[in-house]
Amino acid sequence: MMRSEKLANSCGKYLSQLMDNDSAIIVLDGDLADSNGAIYVQEKYENRFIMCGIAEQCMVSMAAGFAVEGYTPWVFSFASFLCYRAYDQIRVSVAQCNANVKLVGSHAGGFTGRNGKTHSAINDIAMMSSIPNMRIYSPASPEDTEWAVGEMNKHDGPAYIRLPREAMSSGTWKLGSWTWITKRTSVAIVTTGLALKIANQVREQFKNLFDEEIGIINTVAIHPVPQDLIEELNNFVDYVIVIEDHLTSHGLAALLKCHQLKCKIDQFGWPIDYMADSGDYEDILKHSELNPEKITTHIKNRYAFNDNYLAR
């Protein structure tokens, strides 16, 4: 069934289903349950939902206490308040202890509506990928989200899921840590989360303007980077274009570059000094570095006609 919904809601709903058969799961919330999806758990399992108040540092360390006693605590807040306000607690109480704590960051990325810069999280991947034991998931559809939540729950150790504020639509692609959502091409966009929307627009424009096929790889398990994704890129792709709703310098592209990639890699995301703005999705998109027209032009100028990459 085609769905379009906020992925935080997909997360909360699916987690409440998992709780039917997994008594170890509990949910901790930092007073944002009606915005971050945890409300579905609160409604169904009130006695397994702990309101921690507006105190993220305490909440994250508490979760670690629950984890060492055999529970699987899922901690919900906005990505910004988890990853930044409680960074040391995630680093020390969770990651360094390898505590089985799951972190759900809603409102991740630079599109946080009228909330603006304080509520955006455009370097959360950088923060979470630079501490030990952490896994990062970044789904692009309700189905992706359910897959990621299932994986996180199966894994015994820390994990973080970043979820955009914007609603995302159902995908028809095969679920997994990464997948081609188009046919395989030698010039490929590698994207994650909300940026899949933008990638699709770039792909369409290329097709219309230049009659060129650019394929898209959707990556859900972004840290550690899946080894078979690296192999796939090395075996079949000449030119990788990363599009991500994150700082270009420290996100998915940077994680890919940590590996021995043979192909050229180019990246589009937020510039290092960007602080995020208030505004509706389309307005921010139009005026940002993630504007699909801009990206299309960049790609065309840099590669299509210079070294005939796309004409091969």
Place this chain on the structure above:
Amino acid sequence: MSFNLEEITHDAARLRKEIVKALHTTGGGHYGGALSVLDLLITLYKGVANIYPEEPNHPMRDRIILSKGHACIAQYCILADLGFFDVSELAKYGSFNSFLEGHPDMNKTPGIDFSSGSLGQGLSVGIGMAMALKNKPVHTWVIMGDGECQEGQVWESVMLADRYKLNNLTAIVDNNNYQELGWAQNSEGIEKAPIPRISEKFASFGWNVMEIDGHDFNIIHKALNKAKEFKYGSTAIICNTVKGKGYELFENDPIRFHCGELTELEYVLLNN
């Protein structure tokens, strides 16, 4: 655990020497805080808490979190004395490849229930544990420093524990009146204590509060047992202690010996 005043007095005196020896052997460290926390910690371990040295992760053990992790040499000496690991390990404290890390590591050291070192997190962890264990006859003890209580997270936790009325959680504050540098040397007009009126602060957040002499074994023993008996709410035991307790050299220079080194001569004199 059975409490024997004579035995615990003797043990504490012996372990004071162990602490100083271990720290001096490994190049110095937190003499002041380790010696101030020792008496309350040894009374907890040897006189009150349910522990199982032969099975460090026994599910029915009391949980003990040394949130002021920099004083861990005191905890290590007690754990070794109780048989959690061999006493010879103490000489390697903080060295590369030793399982006795410079700050407590639950994944390396038998008997450590939670890691610490970054101040202010232990009480929140304790809330999680106390909530998780609420239907079991298990008590969660969190030992904090008075300086540590300057961390905002501590008061997030104090507030939350009161809301959930966790009577299986006790905070023990090693109130030694000093921190690394703090305001102790400031002139008049500035409060010197790390947390002035600390008992009033805990009480105003709804906690049961006892303020005691943190070096009187009988009183500590009584207070710890009383904390377990409260039916309603969490308890804070403010233990007034002396930083560097037991050695004039340390007691008279708490700032140098918050974390410091002894000269060879000082070490020899200290042991004579």
